Amino acid sequence: MKAVEVVTLTKVEGANLNSNGTEGVISVLKKVRDPVDGKEYVRVSGQSVKYHLRQILKELGWELSQIVPKKEGNQKVIVSLGEPHRYIDDDLFGYMIAKKVDGKNATLRRTAVVRTNGMISLFPYQEDRDFGVRYDPAGDNHNIYETEIATNIMRGNFFIELDRIGVFKGGLEVPPLELPVRKETDPTGHEAALYVLPKEERERRLRALLKAIMMYHGGAKLSNFFTKVYPEVVVIAILRHKIPVIGDALRVREGYINGKLVLDVERLRETVQTFEDNIEMLYIGLFESRFANSDEVRKAFESMGMVKVLTMKELKEELEKLPLGE
Secondary structure (H helix, E strand, O other): OOEEEEEEEEEEEEEOOOEEEEEOOEEEEOEEEOOOOOOEEEEEOHHHHHHHHHHHHHHOOOOOOOEEEEEEOOEEEEEEOOOOOOOHHHHHHOEEEEEEEOOEEEEEEEOOOEEEEEEEEOOOOOOEEEEEEEOOOOOOOOEEEEEEEEEEEEEEEEEEEHHHOOEEEEOOOEOOOOOOEEEEEOOOOOEEEEEEOOHHHHHHHHHHHHHHHHOOOOOOOOOOOOOOOOOOEEEEEEEOOOOOOOOOOOOEOOOOEOOEEOEOHHHHHHHHHHOHHHEEEEEEEEOHHHEOOHHHHHHHHOOOOOEEEEEHHHHHHHHOOOOOOO
16 A cells, blocks of 8 residues: 545535636636637636635544745745654645754755645536625625636546655654654665654544545635535545556536436546556445435446445544554
8 A cells, every 4th residue: 555546526516725816907817728629628726625625624633734925045935844753734735945954954845745626627618707896885886707617527537655644754854753663765766764654543543634635625705605625526536656647537427317416437437447456446426315316336346356335424433443554
């Protein structure tokens, strides 16, 4: 077990989860243009998603690293404390901090254990806007504005390096720590000290992250455009190598059946079959009442022993027992 890949789908309604600034009086959505069909697709940045994951971890009772102002050269920057042994967000989401280590100038740099490109919509943006007015109670100088909003199916992708959770390179990522040490030889032959948190704490952090993804909520302008953001279907692949395999294979087809979404089962099945030598275990969790072909999903994977198709409630219970591996 080297990595975990998590892919989610959720329907959001009439929302502006991530603004891309304003154009005149219009607050525009963050979007990306597909070069094949030439259409625009709504997106939420990875930075935004990580910010909201941090807030969920805080709601779950985790203490987060403080963000502090710091002067680097002639510039003022804000950085975290860079103490991943103490703070789950420094561990999972990384940092880059210039500081003195053993009296020498050094840069402590931790590449994020959790990678994400945020979220992107499965269907093109439909040019929907909400019209608003800020009324001037003292006169007629009312401010008219518009906000781009979208109803769409959003896909989220996450990739987690299991063997780096709670494991820190001395001198590069952290100064010397009072933690168990093991040695590692890099490709150039140099030996480095690795500081390792207890396995129980590392597993606790992994489960907290997965729980935060499963209950994900957050976005811009939710006071006016409140919407559900947690996953309605999720694929979690436990991988033998640090090579993601699911990617954009989790999709729904166009149209509803009796008001329910329809998963593209064959696309997902072909992908899993192609890369099954890299998959230790794969979980598919879904709200069965929201999908018209949940029985088709179960039938498609019933012959694959390393695939479990579960209700979302069953999946949450399964993740509470998920081991980190060695």
